[in-house]
Amino acid sequence: MRDIMNMNVKKIAFGAAVVFFTNFAFAQTVQDGINSMDSDKYAQAKANFTSMITSAPTAENYFYLGNTYLKQGEPDFAAATENFNKGLAADKKSYLNKIGLAAVKLGKGDKSAIAEIQSIVSDSREKDAEVLFRAAEALTLFEKNNSPDLAIQYLNKAIERASKKDVPAHYYYTLGDAYRLKRMPGDAMTAYDKALPLAKNKASVYTRMGTLWMAAQQWQQAKTSIDKAIATDPTYAPAYKALAAYDIRYQQNAKATQDLINYTKYADEDPYTQLEIAKLYFTNEDYANSKQVLDKIFDKINDPIKFKLRAYQLYADGKYAEAKQNMDNFVSQADKSRVQPADQGLMGLIAAGLAKTETDAAKKTALTTEAQQKIAIAKAAKDETMKWDMELVKIAGGGASQSDVDAGPTNPVIEGLKQKVAANAQDSDSLFKLATAYQDAKNWNGAIQTWQKMNALLPDWAPGYYSLGYSYQQAGNNDAAKIAYEKFINTVKPADQEANKQTLAYAYFAVAYMSKDSDLAKAKDYVSKSVQLDPTYQDAIKLNAEINK
Numbered sequence: 001m002r003d004i005m006n007m008n009v010k011k012i013a014f015g016a017a018v019v020f021f022t023n024f025a026f027a028q029t030v031q032d033g034i035n036s037m038d039s040d041k042y043a044q045a046k047a048n049f050t051s052m053i054t055s056a057p058t059a060e061n062y063f064y065l066g067n068t069y070l071k072q073g074e075p076d077f078a079a080a081t082e083n084f085n086k087g088l089a090a091d092k093k094s095y096l097n098k099i100g101l102a103a104v105k106l107g108k109g110d111k112s113a114i115a116e117i118q119s120i121v122s123d124s125r126e127k128d129a130e131v132l133f134r135a136a137e138a139l140t141l142f143e144k145n146n147s148p149d150l151a152i153q154y155l156n157k158a159i160e161r162a163s164k165k166d167v168p169a170h171y172y173y174t175l176g177d178a179y180r181l182k183r184m185p186g187d188a189m190t191a192y193d194k195a196l197p198l199a200k201n202k203a204s205v206y207t208r209m210g211t212l213w214m215a216a217q218q219w220q221q222a223k224t225s226i227d228k229a230i231a232t233d234p235t236y237a238p239a240y241k242a243l244a245a246y247d248i249r250y251q252q253n254a255k256a257t258q259d260l261i262n263y264t265k266y267a268d269e270d271p272y273t274q275l276e277i278a279k280l281y282f283t284n285e286d287y288a289n290s291k292q293v294l295d296k297i298f299d300k301i302n303d304p305i306k307f308k309l310r311a312y313q314l315y316a317d318g319k320y321a322e323a324k325q326n327m328d329n330f331v332s333q334a335d336k337s338r339v340q341p342a343d344q345g346l347m348g349l350i351a352a353g354l355a356k357t358e359t360d361a362a363k364k365t366a367l368t369t370e371a372q373q374k375i376a377i378a379k380a381a382k383d384e385t386m387k388w389d390m391e392l393v394k395i396a397g398g399g400a401s402q403s404d405v406d407a408g409p410t411n412p413v414i415e416g417l418k419q420k421v422a423a424n425a426q427d428s429d430s431l432f433k434l435a436t437a438y439q440d441a442k443n444w445n446g447a448i449q450t451w452q453k454m455n456a457l458l459p460d461w462a463p464g465y466y467s468l469g470y471s472y473q474q475a476g477n478n479d480a481a482k483i484a485y486e487k488f489i490n491t492v493k494p495a496d497q498e499a500n501k502q503t504l505a506y507a508y509f510a511v512a513y514m515s516k517d518s519d520l521a522k523a524k525d526y527v528s529k530s531v532q533l534d535p536t537y538q539d540a541i542k543l544n545a546e547i548n549k
Helices: 017-038 042-055 059-071 077-090 095-107 112-123 129-138 148-162 169-181 185-195 202-215 219-232 237-249 253-266 271-283 287-300 305-316 320-333 341-357 361-380 388-395 402-407 412-423 428-440 444-457 462-475 478-491 501-515 520-533 538-547
Strands: none
Touching: 017 042, 017 059, 042 059, 042 271, 059 077, 059 095, 077 095, 095 112, 095 129, 112 129, 112 148, 129 148, 129 169, 148 169, 169 185, 169 202, 185 202, 202 219, 202 237, 219 237, 237 253, 237 271, 253 271, 271 287, 271 305, 287 305, 305 320, 305 341, 320 341, 341 361, 341 388, 361 388, 388 478, 402 444, 412 428, 412 444, 428 444, 428 462, 444 462, 462 478, 462 501, 478 501, 501 520, 501 538, 520 538
16 A cells, blocks of 8 residues: 655745735645545545646646656556656756656666665755655655665654654654565554654554554454554545455455445545556455446546456456457556566466467467466565466366355255354364365365365465365366465475475375376476375375386
8 A cells, every 4th residue: 555645834934914824725735635645535636736736836736746646556657747847847946846757767667766866865955854755755655666775864864854843744654664665564663653643634644554564464453453543534545445455365355345335435536546446346356346447447547557457357257368468458558667577477377268278289388388487477576466376276177166065065064164154254263174074075165165265364374275185186176186286385384394294295296196197297206206205105106116117
């Protein structure tokens, strides 16, 4: 979540009463615009700043409007650049607009902008706290392109300059953001703590605290902070966005949908905010609402990002050819710096989907190779936009519909555990028992579905993937079983390998056995590892001898 800060409006000297009232109204309008941004009401903020420019086309006012385009959910670099250039036309020495243009370069991936920002700050002689703050803010705006160390340096100087009067809360907000980028959550929380007594809207601070706790995977503390934000200001839209992320994490899809409805209610109709809502619906696997929101704004957005989201939706519907066309549109029109590892991963999944129905052997092999290479890029970057291995399982036919589960065997134990899980989707103990009960009853679709939920809840718990692989194997879906077993192999931590020796040996053997007709080299490698782990494992010994004749 991009944190939007309250602006410190400079006090302007005044003489006559009419000048006083003019400047007072101007200051209030600036603050209203910044408050709108902080509440994810970007259309309202743009209207405020555009009105200010109409009344007073100053360099500062153009900067405020340009900065709004930079800080919205998906940056509009063209609109931001246009306004920063107009600001420089109004005042060629404007440090703020120079920082704005450098921020655009940084957002596009040009790291030379960091040195440019340093030069601008140096030219300002570091006398103006606002220039120092805006430089630091620019250095923290973009997750992939930033310089938190330099930002912290500038923010401490800005706080020192401002301390002669009052330090604005947003100086501490941004300091917290910089520490987050450095993965120093303790220092980030300290900065947010300092912002809390200074902030007019404390919901803003509590929401930041909540998202910080989520980043640290401290889920109970996260929920407590988000609840405080909503209790403080029930109309603060970003708090519902954070709550949706929390509920999505725990697969509380119905709750997350309600959170997003509230977010939509309290944010505004800015197309880029609506685009963010469509993304969140997609993350919640609410594809119908995601499509509905995107359809409403598709023609209002020029940014090629819309093609990427459309590709995700089409992929989710299994329309791989159309998804590929939209990803091709995105890649051909977007700046190269905007193509992320997750995009490579999605293209890999689309290729895997196309390979499934390809009848030409050479094309099928090429698509399979492309899928493996591109998904490897996403996994190497530790990207978690999608569960890459599990998506491959779905493509391989590894999904289990609720009707399939309901059609399988059941018993009073299963029905009782289903009620417990329905009442609390975070109850990992009941999920484990339910999955095991399904296995005992040989309801493999029920076991598959429940192990999938277990793995989503505890993604680092390796045994869940082994059990999923076993359930797939029993259900006769070897392709999905193979992927799940490999996920188990890759998830077992080095310190736990000795304790998991026997299950690892079987997982390696199972993948080898299921690969021997399609990938002999892999089968030989995996069966060898199986024998190394358990030299007495007769099935592995036999397979090893058979494929190494």
